Amino acid sequence: MNALILVDLQNDFLPGGALAVPHGDEVIPLADKLQRRFDLVVATKDWHPADHGSFAANHPGKKPGDRIILDGIEQILWPVHCVQNTHGAEFAPLFDTSRIAEIFHKGTERNIDSYSTFFDNAHRRHTGLAHYLEKLGIKEIFLMGLALDYCVKYSALDARQLGLNTYVIVDGCRGIDLAPGDIARAVDEIKHAGAIILKSADL
Ligand code: VGL
Numbered sequence: 001m002n003a004l005i006l007v008d009l010q011n012d013f014l015p016g017g018a019l020a021v022p023h024g025d026e027v028i029p030l031a032d033k034l035q036r037r038f039d040l041v042v043a044t045k046d047w048h049p050a051d052h053g054s055f056a057a058n059h060p061g062k063k064p065g066d067r068i069i070l071d072g073i074e075q076i077l078w079p080v081h082c083v084q085n086t087h088g089a090e091f092a093p094l095f096d097t098s099r100i101a102e103i104f105h106k107g108t109e110r111n112i113d114s115y116s117t118f119f120d121n122a123h124r125r126h127t128g129l130a131h132y133l134e135k136l137g138i139k140e141i142f143l144m145g146l147a148l149d150y151c152v153k154y155s156a157l158d159a160r161q162l163g164l165n166t167y168v169i170v171d172g173c174r175g176i177d178l179a180p181g182d183i184a185r186a187v188d189e190i191k192h193a194g195a196i197i198l199k200s201a202d203l
């Protein structure tokens with residue numbers, strides 16, 4: 001059994017959103033088209049409380065892009081985004097969610113961020129996705145979504161650590177490139193961890 005994991009296809013990560021990933025909207029039609037090719041489809045949501053520690057606005061004098069230590073680990077500060085139960089946290093309007101078996105939420109704890117769809121950034125808590133996949137006997141996962149250099153990358157690295165055969169559908173991802181070259185470095189790290197980068201045409 002395999003699973004397609006659709007990462008953070010939410011309004012705030014699309015052009016016009018609070019943490020817009022350049023060209024993020026371009027992956028939605030592919031997400032819609034590819035779903036029927038997989039045994040199981042799950043999706044993730046970045047799902048922060050309004051007082052989340054990753055928001056620059058919650059740290060007086062700080063701005064997006066600054067780095068702080070949050071509960072013992074380094075945290076990049078972001079604009080307020082994907083606040084629980086707001087429009088920005090909703091799935092993109094054109095995203096077909098009819099085949100999604102389960103939605104996993106991350107970033108829900110005030111004092112720690114979670115880029116990976118499996119664990120928070122300090123690996124203190126899991127989202128439930130690893131156990132869910134294990135219970136269903138899924139050993140092969142295909143990732144696509146936003147953003148390639150954050151949530152998709154860390155999800156791929158954790159998936160490899162969990163021993164999953166991991167594929168990243170690269171044309172189904174877009175990155176932030178906060179520092180120029182971040183996207184290219186993310187692709188290298190993903191490959192180095194033993195995940196396979198492929199194009200949707202190769203499926
Ligand atoms: C993400 C930055 C902050 C992501 C989430 O989904 O890649 N990036 N929160």
Ligand code: ZN
Nearest residue numbers: 046081082107
């Ligand atoms: Zn976030």
